[in-house]
Amino acid sequence: MQIIRHTLPELSLDYPLEKLGPKEKILWLDIETTGLSPKNACIYMIGCVYFRDGKYQTVQFMADDVDEEEQVIYEFFNFASFFSVLITYNGNAFDIPFLSYRCAFYDMPYRFDGFTGIDLYKRLRAYQGIFTLPDLKQKTVEELMGISRTDDRSGHELIGIYAEYTVHPEEDLLHLLLQHNHDDITGLLKLTPLLSFSDLFSTAAVRAEKAVRNQYKDYNGVQRSELIIEFSFPLEVPVPVSCGFSDLYLTLGGNRGKLRVAIYTGVLKHFYPDYMDYYYLPEEDRAVHKSVGTFVDKNHRVQAKASTCYTKKRGFFLPQWEEIITPVFYENYRDHTMYFELTESVKNDPARFSRYASHLLKLIVAHSSLKEA
Numbered sequence: 430m431q432i433i434r435h436t437l438p439e440l441s442l443d444y445p446l447e448k449l450g451p452k453e454k455i456l457w458l459d460i461e462t463t464g465l466s467p468k469n470a471c472i473y474m475i476g477c478v479y480f481r482d483g484k485y486q487t488v489q490f491m492a493d494d495v496d497e498e499e500q501v502i503y504e505f506f507n508f509a510s511f512f513s514v515l516i517t518y519n520g521n522a523f524d525i526p527f528l529s530y531r532c533a534f535y536d537m538p539y540r541f542d543g544f545t546g547i548d549l550y551k552r553l554r555a556y557q558g559i560f561t562l563p564d565l566k567q568k569t570v571e572e573l574m575g576i577s578r579t580d581d582r583s584g585h586e587l588i589g590i591y592a593e594y595t596v597h598p599e600e601d602l603l604h605l606l607l608q609h610n611h612d613d614i615t616g617l618l619k620l621t622p623l624l625s626f627s628d629l630f631s632t633a634a635v636r637a638e639k640a641v642r643n644q645y646k647d648y649n650g651v652q653r654s655e656l657i658i659e660f661s662f663p664l665e666v667p668v669p670v671s672c673g674f675s676d677l678y679l680t681l682g683g684n685r686g687k688l689r690v691a692i693y694t695g696v697l698k699h700f701y702p703d704y705m706d707y708y709y710l711p712e713e714d715r716a717v718h719k720s721v722g723t724f725v726d727k728n729h730r731v732q733a734k735a736s737t738c739y740t741k742k743r744g745f746f747l748p749q750w751e752e753i754i755t756p757v758f759y760e761n762y763r764d765h766t767m768y769f770e771l772t773e774s775v776k777n778d779p780a781r782f783s784r785y786a787s788h789l790l791k792l793i794v795a796h797s798s799l800k801e802a
Contacts, residue, residue, distance in 0.1 A: 430490070430497040432504060433607060437478075437485040437615065443665055444622035449514050450545060452480050456512040457621075459613040460524045461606070463495065463588055467530035471498045473591050475505045475528075476610040478618045479512065485618060489610055491603075494595050499535045502528070506539040513543065518567050518617050519550040549620055552627040558797025559626070559672045570623070571616045573668060580605075580612040622667040629681075630794050635660050637782035642692065642745075642771075654692040656747060656771065660786045661685050674796050676748075677789060688789050693746040697758035697768055704738035715740050736762040745771040753788045754781055 446452045457478040464470025475490045488508065490501045509515075517524050525541055532539045550565060557565055560573060571578065582590070587609050594602040629635075639659040647653050655676075661684055669682035676691030701707055701716060708722035708730040709715075716738045722730055739762075746758055746768035754769040775781060 430492055430500050433489040435487045440485050442622055454512050455514040457516045457614055457617050461610050467527045471495050472531055474610050476614040478614045515544040516547045521548040521551055553623055556626050559670050570620055576616055576619050578612045580609040582609055625664040625666050628664055629662050630790055635662050635783055635786045637779050637786050640776050640782055655689050656692055658688040658786050679793050688786055693768055696741050696743045697746055698739040698741055699756050699758050700739045704733045704735045707733035707738045709733040709737040747771050750792055753785050
Protein backbone atom coordinates (compact mmCIF):
# COMPACT_ATOMS: atom_id res chain seq x y z
CA MET A 430 0.00 0.00 0.00
CA GLN A 431 1.13 3.54 -0.76
CA ILE A 432 0.24 6.91 0.73
CA ILE A 433 1.00 9.72 -1.72
CA ARG A 434 0.95 13.35 -0.59
CA HIS A 435 1.19 16.58 -2.57
CA THR A 436 0.91 20.29 -1.81
CA LEU A 437 -1.19 22.13 -4.37
CA PRO A 438 -0.06 25.37 -6.00
CA GLU A 439 -1.43 28.57 -4.49
CA LEU A 440 -5.21 28.45 -4.84
CA SER A 441 -7.89 30.88 -3.71
CA LEU A 442 -11.50 29.74 -3.62
CA ASP A 443 -14.10 32.47 -4.18
CA TYR A 444 -16.38 31.04 -1.54
CA PRO A 445 -16.48 31.61 2.24
CA LEU A 446 -15.67 28.11 3.49
CA GLU A 447 -16.40 29.22 7.05
CA LYS A 448 -20.08 28.88 6.10
CA LEU A 449 -19.45 25.12 6.02
CA GLY A 450 -17.20 24.82 9.05
CA PRO A 451 -13.64 25.56 10.16
CA LYS A 452 -11.45 25.50 7.06
CA GLU A 453 -8.98 23.03 8.56
CA LYS A 454 -11.86 20.64 9.36
CA ILE A 455 -13.15 20.28 5.78
CA LEU A 456 -12.24 17.17 3.79
CA TRP A 457 -12.92 16.69 0.07
CA LEU A 458 -13.25 12.98 -0.82
CA ASP A 459 -13.37 10.78 -3.92
CA ILE A 460 -12.90 7.01 -4.19
CA GLU A 461 -11.82 4.75 -7.06
CA THR A 462 -13.27 1.26 -7.30
CA THR A 463 -13.03 -1.86 -9.44
CA GLY A 464 -16.76 -1.74 -10.19
CA LEU A 465 -20.03 -0.06 -9.33
CA SER A 466 -21.37 -2.59 -6.82
CA PRO A 467 -19.66 -2.90 -3.42
CA LYS A 468 -20.91 -6.49 -3.24
CA ASN A 469 -18.54 -7.69 -5.96
CA ALA A 470 -16.03 -4.84 -6.30
CA CYS A 471 -13.51 -3.19 -4.02
CA ILE A 472 -11.91 0.20 -3.34
CA TYR A 473 -8.39 0.55 -4.68
CA MET A 474 -7.86 4.25 -3.98
CA ILE A 475 -9.21 6.94 -1.67
CA GLY A 476 -8.21 10.50 -2.50
CA CYS A 477 -8.65 13.56 -0.31
CA VAL A 478 -8.00 17.29 -0.35
CA TYR A 479 -7.63 19.30 2.86
CA PHE A 480 -6.24 22.63 4.08
CA ARG A 481 -3.21 22.57 6.31
CA ASP A 482 -0.39 25.03 7.07
CA GLY A 483 -1.91 27.72 4.86
CA LYS A 484 -2.15 25.56 1.72
CA TYR A 485 -4.41 22.96 0.13
CA GLN A 486 -2.89 19.51 0.16
CA THR A 487 -3.79 16.11 -1.24
CA VAL A 488 -3.39 12.61 0.12
CA GLN A 489 -4.08 9.40 -1.81
CA PHE A 490 -4.35 6.00 -0.18
CA MET A 491 -3.48 3.51 -2.90
CA ALA A 492 -3.82 -0.29 -2.81
CA ASP A 493 -1.14 -1.96 -4.92
CA ASP A 494 -3.30 -5.08 -4.82
CA VAL A 495 -6.96 -5.73 -4.00
CA ASP A 496 -5.83 -7.56 -0.85
CA GLU A 497 -4.75 -4.17 0.54
CA GLU A 498 -8.26 -2.69 0.45
CA GLU A 499 -8.81 -3.15 4.18
CA GLN A 500 -5.57 -1.36 4.97
CA VAL A 501 -6.51 1.50 2.64
CA ILE A 502 -9.84 1.91 4.45
CA TYR A 503 -8.12 1.78 7.85
CA GLU A 504 -5.55 4.42 6.90
CA PHE A 505 -8.26 6.67 5.43
CA PHE A 506 -10.49 6.62 8.52
CA ASN A 507 -7.52 7.08 10.81
CA PHE A 508 -6.60 10.19 8.79
CA ALA A 509 -10.21 11.42 8.44
CA SER A 510 -10.91 11.30 12.17
CA PHE A 511 -9.49 14.83 12.47
CA PHE A 512 -12.14 16.30 10.14
CA SER A 513 -15.81 17.13 10.67
CA VAL A 514 -17.09 18.27 7.23
CA LEU A 515 -17.05 15.89 4.25
CA ILE A 516 -17.55 17.18 0.69
CA THR A 517 -18.19 14.73 -2.15
CA TYR A 518 -19.62 14.70 -5.66
CA ASN A 519 -22.53 12.27 -5.74
CA GLY A 520 -21.06 10.82 -2.58
CA ASN A 521 -24.47 10.26 -0.98
CA ALA A 522 -25.33 7.81 -3.73
CA PHE A 523 -21.92 6.21 -4.36
CA ASP A 524 -18.81 6.98 -2.27
CA ILE A 525 -20.42 6.91 1.19
CA PRO A 526 -22.59 3.77 0.68
CA PHE A 527 -19.66 1.99 -1.01
CA LEU A 528 -17.28 2.76 1.83
CA SER A 529 -19.90 1.83 4.44
CA TYR A 530 -20.57 -1.53 2.78
CA ARG A 531 -16.85 -2.38 2.55
CA CYS A 532 -16.40 -1.42 6.23
CA ALA A 533 -19.20 -3.82 7.14
CA PHE A 534 -17.64 -6.49 4.92
CA TYR A 535 -14.44 -6.33 6.97
CA ASP A 536 -16.34 -5.85 10.24
CA MET A 537 -14.67 -2.46 10.69
CA PRO A 538 -16.38 -0.07 13.15
CA TYR A 539 -16.19 3.08 11.00
CA ARG A 540 -19.25 5.27 10.34
CA PHE A 541 -19.97 8.66 8.83
CA ASP A 542 -22.29 9.87 11.60
CA GLY A 543 -19.66 12.26 12.91
CA PHE A 544 -19.39 14.17 9.63
CA THR A 545 -21.50 16.98 8.25
CA GLY A 546 -21.93 15.75 4.70
CA ILE A 547 -22.16 18.04 1.67
CA ASP A 548 -22.91 16.32 -1.63
CA LEU A 549 -22.13 18.95 -4.27
CA TYR A 550 -23.94 16.98 -6.97
CA LYS A 551 -27.10 16.86 -4.87
CA ARG A 552 -26.89 20.60 -4.17
CA LEU A 553 -26.53 21.39 -7.89
CA ARG A 554 -29.12 18.96 -9.21
CA ALA A 555 -31.98 21.40 -8.65
CA TYR A 556 -30.23 23.98 -10.83
CA GLN A 557 -29.25 21.88 -13.85
CA GLY A 558 -31.82 23.69 -15.99
CA ILE A 559 -30.37 27.05 -14.99
CA PHE A 560 -26.90 25.97 -16.11
CA THR A 561 -28.34 24.49 -19.35
CA LEU A 562 -26.00 21.51 -19.09
CA PRO A 563 -26.63 18.18 -20.86
CA ASP A 564 -25.81 16.33 -17.63
CA LEU A 565 -24.25 16.87 -14.23
CA LYS A 566 -21.23 14.61 -14.54
CA GLN A 567 -18.29 16.09 -12.70
CA LYS A 568 -16.30 16.59 -15.90
CA THR A 569 -19.25 18.41 -17.52
CA VAL A 570 -19.56 20.80 -14.59
CA GLU A 571 -15.80 21.32 -14.57
CA GLU A 572 -16.02 22.44 -18.21
CA LEU A 573 -18.70 24.96 -17.19
CA MET A 574 -16.24 26.34 -14.62
CA GLY A 575 -13.33 26.34 -17.09
CA ILE A 576 -11.40 23.73 -15.10
CA SER A 577 -8.85 21.86 -17.19
CA ARG A 578 -7.72 18.27 -16.58
CA THR A 579 -4.52 16.43 -17.30
CA ASP A 580 -6.36 13.11 -17.13
CA ASP A 581 -8.50 12.09 -20.11
CA ARG A 582 -9.53 8.60 -18.97
CA SER A 583 -12.95 7.53 -17.73
CA GLY A 584 -13.52 5.70 -14.47
CA HIS A 585 -14.48 2.62 -16.45
CA GLU A 586 -11.16 2.68 -18.35
CA LEU A 587 -9.29 2.98 -15.06
CA ILE A 588 -10.74 -0.34 -13.88
CA GLY A 589 -8.87 -2.13 -16.66
CA ILE A 590 -5.73 -0.10 -16.06
CA TYR A 591 -5.80 -1.00 -12.36
CA ALA A 592 -6.28 -4.69 -13.18
CA GLU A 593 -3.21 -4.50 -15.42
CA TYR A 594 -1.27 -2.61 -12.74
CA THR A 595 -1.87 -5.34 -10.13
CA VAL A 596 -0.21 -7.82 -12.51
CA HIS A 597 2.45 -5.49 -13.94
CA PRO A 598 2.99 -2.63 -11.44
CA GLU A 599 4.65 -0.28 -13.90
CA GLU A 600 5.26 3.39 -13.20
CA ASP A 601 3.26 4.70 -16.17
CA LEU A 602 0.18 2.74 -15.11
CA LEU A 603 0.49 4.01 -11.55
CA HIS A 604 0.77 7.56 -12.89
CA LEU A 605 -2.50 7.18 -14.86
CA LEU A 606 -4.33 5.89 -11.79
CA LEU A 607 -3.04 8.59 -9.48
CA GLN A 608 -3.56 11.38 -12.02
CA HIS A 609 -7.21 10.48 -12.58
CA ASN A 610 -7.99 10.55 -8.88
CA HIS A 611 -5.90 13.67 -8.37
CA ASP A 612 -7.90 15.50 -11.05
CA ASP A 613 -11.13 14.26 -9.47
CA ILE A 614 -10.34 15.57 -6.00
CA THR A 615 -8.78 18.86 -7.10
CA GLY A 616 -11.68 19.37 -9.52
CA LEU A 617 -14.09 18.77 -6.65
CA LEU A 618 -12.27 21.40 -4.61
CA LYS A 619 -12.50 23.93 -7.45
CA LEU A 620 -16.21 23.23 -7.92
CA THR A 621 -16.99 24.16 -4.32
CA PRO A 622 -17.81 27.84 -5.14
CA LEU A 623 -20.84 26.55 -7.04
CA LEU A 624 -22.45 26.22 -3.60
CA SER A 625 -23.12 29.95 -3.92
CA PHE A 626 -25.99 29.10 -6.29
CA SER A 627 -27.55 26.89 -3.65
CA ASP A 628 -27.09 29.66 -1.08
CA LEU A 629 -28.66 32.24 -3.38
CA PHE A 630 -31.73 30.26 -4.44
CA SER A 631 -32.46 28.68 -1.06
CA THR A 632 -32.33 31.83 1.07
CA ALA A 633 -34.02 35.20 1.04
CA ALA A 634 -30.76 37.15 1.13
CA VAL A 635 -31.60 39.12 -2.01
CA ARG A 636 -31.60 42.92 -1.82
CA ALA A 637 -33.57 44.78 -4.48
CA GLU A 638 -31.81 48.03 -5.32
CA LYS A 639 -33.69 49.38 -8.31
CA ALA A 640 -36.98 48.78 -10.12
CA VAL A 641 -37.42 50.41 -13.52
CA ARG A 642 -40.35 50.17 -15.91
CA ASN A 643 -39.33 49.54 -19.51
CA GLN A 644 -41.22 49.58 -22.82
CA TYR A 645 -40.46 47.01 -25.52
CA LYS A 646 -42.00 45.33 -28.56
CA ASP A 647 -42.62 41.58 -28.53
CA TYR A 648 -42.03 39.19 -31.44
CA ASN A 649 -45.32 40.29 -32.99
CA GLY A 650 -44.41 43.96 -32.81
CA VAL A 651 -46.88 44.66 -30.00
CA GLN A 652 -45.86 47.37 -27.54
CA ARG A 653 -45.54 45.90 -24.05
CA SER A 654 -44.24 46.88 -20.61
CA GLU A 655 -41.86 45.10 -18.27
CA LEU A 656 -40.30 45.79 -14.93
CA ILE A 657 -36.55 45.35 -14.54
CA ILE A 658 -35.53 44.60 -10.96
CA GLU A 659 -31.84 45.01 -10.21
CA PHE A 660 -30.66 43.23 -7.07
CA SER A 661 -27.55 42.16 -5.21
CA PHE A 662 -26.72 39.27 -2.87
CA PRO A 663 -23.93 38.56 -0.38
CA LEU A 664 -21.98 35.95 -2.39
CA GLU A 665 -20.58 36.00 -5.91
CA VAL A 666 -21.63 33.27 -8.32
CA PRO A 667 -18.57 31.74 -10.02
CA VAL A 668 -20.11 31.66 -13.52
CA PRO A 669 -22.72 33.95 -15.12
CA VAL A 670 -26.10 32.44 -15.99
CA SER A 671 -29.13 33.55 -18.00
CA CYS A 672 -32.42 31.70 -17.96
CA GLY A 673 -36.15 32.13 -17.70
CA PHE A 674 -39.48 31.34 -19.26
CA SER A 675 -42.44 33.12 -20.83
CA ASP A 676 -42.53 36.63 -19.39
CA LEU A 677 -39.91 36.13 -16.67
CA TYR A 678 -36.15 36.20 -17.24
CA LEU A 679 -33.07 36.19 -15.01
CA THR A 680 -29.44 37.14 -15.53
CA LEU A 681 -26.75 36.67 -12.87
CA GLY A 682 -23.12 37.68 -12.73
CA GLY A 683 -20.79 38.31 -9.82
CA ASN A 684 -22.96 39.31 -6.88
CA ARG A 685 -25.56 41.13 -8.95
CA GLY A 686 -28.60 40.12 -10.95
CA LYS A 687 -31.51 41.37 -13.02
CA LEU A 688 -35.04 40.08 -13.20
CA ARG A 689 -37.25 41.07 -16.11
CA VAL A 690 -40.95 40.45 -15.54
CA ALA A 691 -43.83 41.41 -17.84
CA ILE A 692 -46.34 43.95 -16.57
CA TYR A 693 -50.03 43.19 -16.96
CA THR A 694 -51.91 46.28 -18.13
CA GLY A 695 -55.69 46.30 -17.83
CA VAL A 696 -58.49 45.41 -15.45
CA LEU A 697 -58.20 42.78 -12.71
CA LYS A 698 -60.46 41.63 -9.90
CA HIS A 699 -59.94 41.62 -6.16
CA PHE A 700 -62.11 38.94 -4.51
CA TYR A 701 -63.53 39.40 -1.02
CA PRO A 702 -63.32 36.28 1.15
CA ASP A 703 -66.65 36.53 3.05
CA TYR A 704 -69.01 36.47 0.08
CA MET A 705 -72.08 35.82 2.29
CA ASP A 706 -71.66 39.37 3.61
CA TYR A 707 -71.88 40.89 0.12
CA TYR A 708 -74.38 41.64 -2.62
CA TYR A 709 -73.46 41.40 -6.29
CA LEU A 710 -74.64 44.27 -8.50
CA PRO A 711 -75.01 42.76 -12.02
CA GLU A 712 -75.42 46.10 -13.79
CA GLU A 713 -72.24 47.47 -12.26
CA ASP A 714 -70.38 44.11 -12.28
CA ARG A 715 -69.09 44.45 -8.75
CA ALA A 716 -69.87 43.41 -5.19
CA VAL A 717 -70.70 45.69 -2.26
CA HIS A 718 -70.90 44.92 1.43
CA LYS A 719 -74.43 44.36 2.70
CA SER A 720 -74.11 47.33 5.04
CA VAL A 721 -74.07 49.45 1.88
CA GLY A 722 -76.02 47.13 -0.42
CA THR A 723 -79.18 47.32 1.68
CA PHE A 724 -79.73 50.76 0.20
CA VAL A 725 -79.66 49.35 -3.36
CA ASP A 726 -82.99 48.42 -4.99
CA LYS A 727 -83.62 44.68 -4.53
CA ASN A 728 -84.17 44.33 -8.29
CA HIS A 729 -80.60 45.45 -8.91
CA ARG A 730 -78.80 43.24 -6.43
CA VAL A 731 -78.36 39.50 -5.76
CA GLN A 732 -76.61 37.49 -3.10
CA ALA A 733 -72.92 37.36 -4.02
CA LYS A 734 -71.24 34.05 -4.72
CA ALA A 735 -67.55 33.34 -4.26
CA SER A 736 -67.05 33.85 -8.01
CA THR A 737 -68.90 37.20 -8.10
CA CYS A 738 -67.69 38.73 -4.84
CA TYR A 739 -65.16 41.16 -6.29
CA THR A 740 -64.30 44.70 -7.09
CA LYS A 741 -62.45 45.66 -10.27
CA LYS A 742 -59.36 47.79 -10.68
CA ARG A 743 -57.67 49.17 -13.78
CA GLY A 744 -53.93 49.67 -13.62
CA PHE A 745 -50.49 48.07 -13.95
CA PHE A 746 -49.94 44.71 -12.23
CA LEU A 747 -47.15 42.20 -11.61
CA PRO A 748 -47.68 38.43 -11.34
CA GLN A 749 -46.99 36.42 -8.20
CA TRP A 750 -47.58 32.77 -7.40
CA GLU A 751 -47.69 33.21 -3.65
CA GLU A 752 -49.25 36.04 -1.67
CA ILE A 753 -46.07 38.13 -1.40
CA ILE A 754 -47.58 41.62 -1.83
CA THR A 755 -51.19 42.53 -1.04
CA PRO A 756 -53.91 43.25 -1.98
CA VAL A 757 -54.14 40.38 -4.45
CA PHE A 758 -55.87 40.54 -7.86
CA TYR A 759 -56.90 37.89 -10.39
CA GLU A 760 -58.10 37.81 -13.97
CA ASN A 761 -60.77 35.26 -13.12
CA TYR A 762 -61.98 33.25 -10.18
CA ARG A 763 -59.93 30.06 -9.50
CA ASP A 764 -56.93 31.33 -11.51
CA HIS A 765 -53.59 30.18 -10.08
CA THR A 766 -51.67 33.31 -11.08
CA MET A 767 -52.30 36.25 -8.81
CA TYR A 768 -51.19 39.84 -9.20
CA PHE A 769 -50.46 42.93 -7.15
CA GLU A 770 -50.80 46.49 -8.31
CA LEU A 771 -47.59 48.23 -9.33
CA THR A 772 -48.00 51.53 -7.54
CA GLU A 773 -45.28 54.09 -6.90
CA SER A 774 -45.31 53.27 -3.19
CA VAL A 775 -44.75 49.57 -3.93
CA LYS A 776 -42.08 50.24 -6.55
CA ASN A 777 -40.15 52.41 -4.09
CA ASP A 778 -40.28 49.86 -1.25
CA PRO A 779 -36.98 47.87 -1.32
CA ALA A 780 -38.11 45.44 1.40
CA ARG A 781 -41.22 44.36 -0.50
CA PHE A 782 -39.37 44.10 -3.79
CA SER A 783 -36.59 42.10 -2.16
CA ARG A 784 -39.19 39.55 -1.03
CA TYR A 785 -40.71 39.60 -4.50
CA ALA A 786 -37.31 39.06 -6.17
CA SER A 787 -36.65 36.04 -3.91
CA HIS A 788 -40.08 34.69 -4.85
CA LEU A 789 -39.31 35.00 -8.57
CA LEU A 790 -35.91 33.29 -8.16
CA LYS A 791 -37.54 30.27 -6.51
CA LEU A 792 -40.14 30.18 -9.28
CA ILE A 793 -37.44 30.13 -11.98
CA VAL A 794 -35.65 27.28 -10.20
CA ALA A 795 -38.88 25.28 -9.90
CA HIS A 796 -39.72 25.83 -13.57
CA SER A 797 -36.19 24.89 -14.68
CA SER A 798 -36.38 21.68 -12.63
CA LEU A 799 -39.67 20.70 -14.26
CA LYS A 800 -38.21 21.43 -17.69
CA GLU A 801 -35.24 19.14 -17.01
CA ALA A 802 -37.51 16.38 -15.68
